[in-house]
Amino acid sequence: MARITAGVASSHIPALGVASDFDKTAEPYWAPAFAGYEWTKHWEAEQKPDVVILVYNDHASAFDMKIIPTFAIGCAESYRPADEGWGPRKVPVVEGHPDLAWHIAQSLILDEFDMTIINEMDVDHGLTVPLSMMFGKPEAWPCKVIPLAVNVVTYPPPSGNRCWALGEAIARAVASYDEDLNVQVWGTGGMSHQLQGPRAGLINAAWDNDFLDGLVGDSDRLRYIPHIEYLRETGSEGIEMVMWLIMRGALGPATRVLHRHYHVPASNTAVGHIVLEPV
Ligand code: DHB
Numbered sequence: 001m002a003r004i005t006a007g008v009a010s011s012h013i014p015a016l017g018v019a020s021d022f023d024k025t026a027e028p029y030w031a032p033a034f035a036g037y038e039w040t041k042h043w044e045a046e047q048k049p050d051v052v053i054l055v056y057n058d059h060a061s062a063f064d065m066k067i068i069p070t071f072a073i074g075c076a077e078s079y080r081p082a083d084e085g086w087g088p089r090k091v092p093v094v095e096g097h098p099d100l101a102w103h104i105a106q107s108l109i110l111d112e113f114d115m116t117i118i119n120e121m122d123v124d125h126g127l128t129v130p131l132s133m134m135f136g137k138p139e140a141w142p143c144k145v146i147p148l149a150v151n152v153v154t155y156p157p158p159s160g161n162r163c164w165a166l167g168e169a170i171a172r173a174v175a176s177y178d179e180d181l182n183v184q185v186w187g188t189g190g191m192s193h194q195l196q197g198p199r200a201g202l203i204n205a206a207w208d209n210d211f212l213d214g215l216v217g218d219s220d221r222l223r224y225i226p227h228i229e230y231l232r233e234t235g236s237e238g239i240e241m242v243m244w245l246i247m248r249g250a251l252g253p254a255t256r257v258l259h260r261h262y263h264v265p266a267s268n269t270a271v272g273h274i275v276l277e278p279v
Pocket residue numbers: 012013014015059189190193195237266267268269
């Protein structure tokens with residue numbers, strides 16, 4: 001039986017990917033942001049997950065105003081890094097797990113989550129930057145990845161409660177897969193940031209840290225945060241954090257924290273990172 005063994009959350013700031021790609025991680029500006037991922041790199045090397053279900057958002061790379069799936073699951077054999085304007089990142093191609101992905105798609109849809117199924121897609125910084133933060137710069141990514149894309153770019157994004165419930169449904173789907181697989185669920189994006197308008201640069205460390213607190217233990221208070229609170233307290237792009245609730249929902253009733261990191265400044269966004277285990 002496949003098992004969800006851990007949940008990981010991380011910001012996906014594109015400039016972190018640039019710092020990694022161009023070997024700038026030891027520079028004084030970037031070093032403290034990357035230092036908080038050292039623990040996780042060692043831990044991941046020991047954990048050796050077979051598959052990561054990587055919850056992320058596309059930033060008008062694969063989708064645009066023509067097609068806006070609320071929840072989409074990648075069932076492809078592989079995914080190339082997207083060209084986001086400067087050529088594709090020189091990171092490994094992302095290998096998928098079509099058998100498990102189709103099983104999850106079937107289980108979710110019959111469980112009344114109306115997923116969009118994707119058989120061909122390039123993946124942007126939302127997916128590849130967290131891989132770089134957790135695995136560094138390997139020749140090939142050390143696990144298979146099932147991309148799970150969430151619309152948090154164009155209003156209306158899904159509610160936090162719906163995201164949490166999707167995570168619970170993902171846990172049921174994984175538990176009903178016969179093969180013995182070590183599966184992690186990652187939630188990416190956030191934390192507080194606003195990239196445009198008069199409030200550009202907004203950071204709310206107190207709110208972000210309260211959100212990190214809320215992921216640990218048996219409370220489910222985070223699922224009821226309304227969109228307007230994310231917008232007001234964490235800026236126009238802070239809504240990316242609803243994706244962390246899919247990860248949290250997939251871990252079940254209670255969690256234990258293994259590692260936690262928060263750092264400002266890094267580009268325009270508060271770097272948040274947490275590693276959780278189901279209790
Ligand atoms: C930044 C952060 C993001 O989450 C993103 O998608 C793009 C840019 C930033 O901090 O610059």
